[in-house]
Amino acid sequence: MKLDSKIPGGPLAEKWSKHKFNVKLVNPANKRKYDIIVVGTGLAGASAAASFGELGYNVKAFCFQDSPRRAHSIAAQGGINAAKNYQNDGDSVFRLFYDTIKGGDYRSREGNVYRLAEVSVDIIDQCVAQGVPFAREYGGLLANRSFGGAQVSRTFYAKGQTGQQLLLGAYSALSRQVSNGKVKLHAREEMIDLVMKDGKAVGIITRNLVTGKIESHSAHAVVLATGGYGNVFFLSTNAMGSNVTAAWRAHKKGALFANPCFTQIHPTCIPVSGDHQSKLTLMSESLRNDGRVWVPKSKEDAEKIRKGELKPTDLPEDKRDYYLEERYPSFGNLVPRDVASRNAKNVCDEGRGVAKTGLAVYLDFADAIKRDSRKVIESKYGNLFDMYQQITGENPYETPMMIYPAVHYTMGGLWVDYNLMTNIPGLYAIGEANFSDHGANRLGASALMQGLADGYFVIPYTIGDYLATLPYEKVSSDDEVFKQAENDIEEKIQKLLSIKGEKTVDDFHKALGHIMWEYCGMSRNEEGLKKAKQEIKKLKEEFWQNVNVIGGNDELNQSLEKANRVADFLELGELMIDDALDRSESCGGHFREESQTEEGEAKRKDDEFSYVSAWEYQGENAEEVLHKEDLVFENVKLTQRSYK
């Protein structure tokens, strides 16, 4: 299989304009003759569905939550990047492009990333026009802050609730199209299969989560905006319902899955407190603007702190190790996420971690409060501090916060070309569900940017290029291909319900998460990965013999929903391991212990691994086949990433 990224030729800055001119258009009067399915209503899905509706297409939008406004984009706190250069500090489209491609450790496509930087400025205009209440200065203009991996202030924010406000903006645009009759909303309805005919995507099968009814929906094109798969680790900052099912079932129908092992571990999360833990809570990276990260210099002091014999506030300055400021003087506490996470792991591995578990480092605001006053810090981060206090019972204004890395975002996803189309004609993937823009590591405040860029400003153009080639007549949902897919799904569900084993779905999910975190988490090595692969195989086998799913199909059944999702996570986990094994270099969030510099930083092997890994499904229990898309760099020079 030859992978064609369809990146247009010509100078970097002209590619997108040129492409927009070259794509086929659908006449305004003909748009109403085409139907589009959008799965997922987060930033990418809601913005795409709303924009399609505005253009005149007929849209069906699906989400598994009770309302499109619940999608997990809502939880993004810190902000959204845009190359507006409102601060006059030297930002530009090229600089945002450069920071993003460097931050991704040179494992993303130049063309895609440049386009992302280019449309970033339009996103801010769009959101302000929708009534998104971004933070402002006293003069009435927009405020900015800085974020990890950048030396300019280009991040727009709405308190610590930027994702919420942007999502509600997109949700309001979507709601307007619902009221105009252009979008039909299907809440509490989960996609469980992709339907294809003659090699093209022609619709989806869904399960109505309230009635259990299996339904067929046909369309001219299907857009997956179903988010990431961080919940394969059981504990992550994702929402409880976030899952890989839609993307994975599409993968099993032939869509290539790219860079599955590229997982982002976010450095600033609230540490795990016990076995009962169901999810991890992120504290926005923006906190690193003012918070200073440290651990005690000596193991002995750390030990005393862990035992509660010593208070962190009583430890004198000269016995503290501000290790990020020390090691990376120019970026300090604002190094990219992968670097910050790995360093936290290292100091904890050395026995200098704090908290009872020893798996935490301090994020200290004492200096910032002294410098700017408590009031200023409160206005910037008030809600985050409250949240921290609520969860931990500790007051971060008085004692330093404790943080530890946690799985947060997945850079991998369905392989897409420049049009955001997968290798299956008519099937698109946008937002976190695709792989394209963040390489091996995503910079802070770039997920919101990418979700909205894809949904508002990329796919509305590129989808026309495909639709224009299709007849108005679509494949009917009564077609044989839909009946067949419905039958397969019903069979699978019946199988899950009939096992009636000894273990709960969560037992399996937790076991899987443990394997993934242990061997495919912050650092990975060949031996561990090979072991993990065997363990996952065993676990998967046991799942299909010993899981206990209570209740029936024709009702609201949360055990069944979970079982369906965990079944897919088990298969995905194995592919992530395969991918991590194949990529024996370190890059970004993927740290292979065998490949590091003398100083312990990630060491890329550009000669061997400058490619996108795109995996092709081969059937139950068969090894997947790897296809490589070579990455071509014409505008940036590949260097060892340095934040020193």
Add this chain to the structure above:
Amino acid sequence: MRITLKVWRQKNTQDKGNFKTYKLDNISPDMSFLEMFDVLNEQLVRQGEDPVHFDHDCREGICGMCSLYINGKPHGPKQTTTCQLHMRSFNDGDTITVEPWRATAFPVLKDLVVDRTSFDRVIQAGGYISINTGGVPDANEIPIPKKDADKAMDAAACIGCGACVAACKNASAMLFVSAKISQFSLLPQGQTERKTRAEKMIAQMDSEGFGACTNTGACSAECPKEISLTNIARMNREYFTAKVGSDNV
């Protein structure tokens, strides 16, 4: 901790429903309320019983999906979402009563899960600014006084959970609706449709079967995002202004 739970069980919308009692040992005070329910459900599944269904998703207090009426209060004793309520807010040996949101406009789907699509329909009636993607002015073209932007942000912080409705003896949705109307009426971008928005959203709110407001303020007191009662006053003002100068006679 040892906890006794009295939980509302209802098979579906048609079922009458009733309370069932469960006992739990070994509950850690660091657990969130929903994690305590996870423990209960794992226990029920092991016994072959249907787990208690409840809505939840982000578990960090922002998506608005979790609900639960705990000991007579929406989201329980603290002014936060249920997912951010921790067992340290209860005492060893407590009996805790858990019910779904109770309101005509929020029918129960199963156990503690209710249907809140009425909120979506209120937003669909006018909770937006009618602009299309693209072709909008530069974001800094219209300065907005910080004070107004901040107030708009405070109103926009609503997570649409429905606690205000559950807290209100009339099951009124005024706080929810007023938060959205306020956000847009405070911003220059919202001015064009200011009047029609207030009229349409309030008409939809009434048609969904939400009750009237009698200014007791329970909604705001229970709101996990501390949406202020001032928004209701502002909404009333918006409504009267709209009605007086209405184009829709």
